Amino acid sequence: MIRTEHLTKDYNGSHAVDDLSMEIDQGEVFGFLGPNGAGKSTTILMLVGMIEPTAGQCYIDGIEVARNPLKVKDIIGYLPEDVGFYGNMTAEQNLDYYARFYPMDAAERTQRIRDLLDLVHLDGVTQKVGEYSRGMKQRLGLAQALINDPKVIFLDEPTANLDPEGVREYRDLIARLSDEGKTVMISSHILSEVRVVCRTVGLLVKGRLIAKGTIEDVARVLDPADGDLVRIVLETEEPLPAIVDPAIVSVETDGNRATILAKSDIRSRIVTSLSGQGLHVREISVRTPDIEGLFMSIYRR
Amino acid sequence: MPSGLLVVAHKEFVDQLTSKRFLSIFALLLLISALGIYEGTADYNEHLASYSERLQSATGNDPYAGSLSEIISPLTIFSKMSDYIVLFGTILGIAMGFDLISREKENHSLKTLLARPVFRDEIINGKALGSILALVIALGTTVAVSIAILLLAGIVPSLSDFGAILIFTVVSGIFILVYFSLALMMSAISKDSGSALIATLIIFVILSSVVPILGWAAAETLAGPTPVSANPGSPSVDAGDMQSYQQDMQAYWAKRSAFSSAINLISPDLNYERMALAITDPGQAIATDNNPYSFAEGPPETSPGLDELIGAIWANALALFVLPCVFFGVAYAKFMRADIR
Incomplete structure (x- = not known):
């Protein structure tokens, strides 16, 4: 139109x-x-x-x-x-x-x-x-x-x-x-x-x-840092084991916390895998970029 | 659906006729003109009574019978009205035009208006058309009231007088249009109405007052040195020298008058006054041309013919008509190219 x-x-x-x-x-x-x-x-x-x-x-x-x-x-x-x-x-x-x-x-x-x-x-x-x-x-x-x-x-x-x-x-x-x-x-x-x-x-x-x-x-x-990848933040009650999935690009683990960079939103698969291993998931979410912050940075340029 | 031009013209016409500014100046013009005409009719009736008296006292063998001047025309009453039009007509024209465009820029209504399916030329032409119609109403009413006063005073103009009054009205309208178009031009050029008004007033003063003064001085310079007598200070004057001196002076003043008249063509006030005089008192108009040698001859005893009259004032008529065209042209060009942001 x-x-x-x-x-x-x-x-x-x-x-x-x-x-x-x-x-x-x-x-x-x-x-x-x-x-x-x-x-x-x-x-x-x-x-x-x-x-x-x-x-x-x-x-x-x-x-x-x-x-x-x-x-x-x-x-x-x-x-x-x-x-x-x-x-x-x-x-x-x-x-x-x-x-x-x-x-x-x-x-x-x-x-x-x-x-x-x-x-x-x-x-x-x-x-x-x-x-x-x-x-x-x-x-x-x-x-x-x-x-x-x-x-x-x-x-x-x-x-x-x-x-x-x-x-x-x-x-x-x-x-x-x-x-x-x-x-x-x-x-x-x-x-x-x-x-x-x-x-x-x-x-x-x-x-x-x-x-x-x-x-x-x-x-x-x-904010092209992640490109088309999805950043997933995970926290469990127990220390985390190695997380494996074909969609995962990289994983940063710190005790019971991890930041996962994946090709798609694989949260449900991760939860299923961890539950199968007897772990309890406290929190799992996709990190969205700080849109307001991104726009403000552009406005300030 | 009416064209955009008519929509704009209708709004502008109503706006003008309902504006306090227009109504107050119009009321003043009407009042002053009516008073002027009323006064003029008293003078005219007095003159007429005196004429009749002299006519009755004149006998066939009266040596002064032939010196009775021609009966004056009722049109002379209107010559006074032209003075009021020069003043109030100018104020009215400027008041109607100085914020016609700039006001729309100031209150941002121009952008809202330009978002409509209307060409820019329809907007400026419509504004001019609506205002001119309001002006026609104002001037027409003023002249109609003046004629009514004449009739009430028992003065019945002839058909040719009515024709002359119509021409006088048209010329007066064109004169007011000069200052209206000047104000409109400044309104299109200036960023705000205040600046437009000040610029219009400056140009008005230049055209109405500075030009005639400068015209006189410039004509004196352009005409060259004033001729001097062959034997200045000599008690005996040779007749041949005197005749030659007279001829030189006549040529000098004719040249100086021509220069002065040419420069004065820029002044709408002088052009209008000359044209108004030509309509209301043709004999006087023919005799008045800035040349003291013409003054010496005085007005012609019989009314000048139309061709003689046209020959005397055609340049003034043309100049009076050209000025509003130039001002409108500039306003139009400026408005069409204006950057609306």
Whole structure:
């Protein structure tokens, strides 16, 4: 649904986005991670047809964005990082103005606006948007991104300014959009937030995509020490004998504790073998990499 | 579905008409113009009464009967209105345009708007169109109220007078458009509305005040040295020398006037004043060209023909029309290429 091919954007001779090629399938909720200034927002601006790439192409639903920006804008929704509205108008008036750019008649517009304001809990709010809090503006931002019932939704830092209740509602909304088969691309530098709602992520650093996949896939790329191997930590009540299994690559034993590097998760086989030898297993687990730590190390670079 | 241009234009039109800023300046323009017209009608009726009196007292063998000046046109009442338009029209134009684009950049609504399926040119054209329509309403109302006051005072303009009032309204609209487009251009160029307003005001002062002063000084320099009499200080003046001196002076002033008029074409205020005068008092407009030798001759006794009038003011009309086109062009080019991040 979203495809970029060698997408590049230069500002003053330096690459804001550098040779970005990736693909996001329909119905996927994709998290676009990276530190501030990594090029996430610039990538999204190219994907929504607001700026032109220096090189490369991007496609939404098979439509090349640079060639047909209006066709693309017809089927996408976009929440900018610093979403802004007309302060002299109410939420309803703002949404109605935006809705007029799409093929909707007055009745459709009215119904859609009513549904969306209800969805973001701004129904019944009569004050002008100029008097809104940041959180309320962010909610309205989500509503305006959905005004045309888009196929693809781009959300740039969507939880910024939201209170915990707002964040929870936002998560529910993403889940609902995903269930409806919509493709959602969420740009954020907050890993914990992306982990909750996204199935797959891409990590952008200095304009380059350095990893893409599930959070675990990306973590493995960031910490390649074990590669595809599984690190198993084992502790028994008795001193450990030699552990043998065809999948084992290496074993480090220290009394009743051992760290096993294996080609696959062989925990059940190990437990069966040790139990057969009359040993009691106190603990056995797969050591997962410290994902937060790994991302933080990337952000600090 | 209406085009993006109309959607933007409709919003801008409503925004302008409901803005306190627009309404307060419009109310001032309306009030001052109405008062000016009311005052003008009193003067006109007074002049008319005096004319009738003189006409009645004039007899067939009265040696002064032929010196009765032509009856003045009701249009002269509108000449005063042009002074108010120069002041309040400028303020209105600047107030309507200086934050049209910059405000959207400041409150980040431009990015939200550009995410819609709408071309950038539709946005800037729609904004200009909506504002111009509001301006047409404001100016049309002002002129309509002025005509109503004329009619209430018992002054009924002829059909040709109505035509002239229409032309006056159009020219006044173009004049306000000059400053609106200047403000719009600065709004597209500047990062914020404050900078746009300051830059617009600086250019306004240059165009309306500095250019005429510099134009006069530059014309003096460009025209060269002032001709001097062949025998300065001599009590006896040769008739031939005197005639030659007069011719040199006439040529000098004609040249200086031409330079001054050419430089003044940059000033929309002077162009508008000259055009407004040509519409409301054509005879006076023909006589006024910065040349003291023309002043000496005074206004023509009969109204100048249309061709003579066009010949006198075509450059001003062209200059008045070209300026907003240039300002719009720059605003358009800047907005189309603006980097939205």
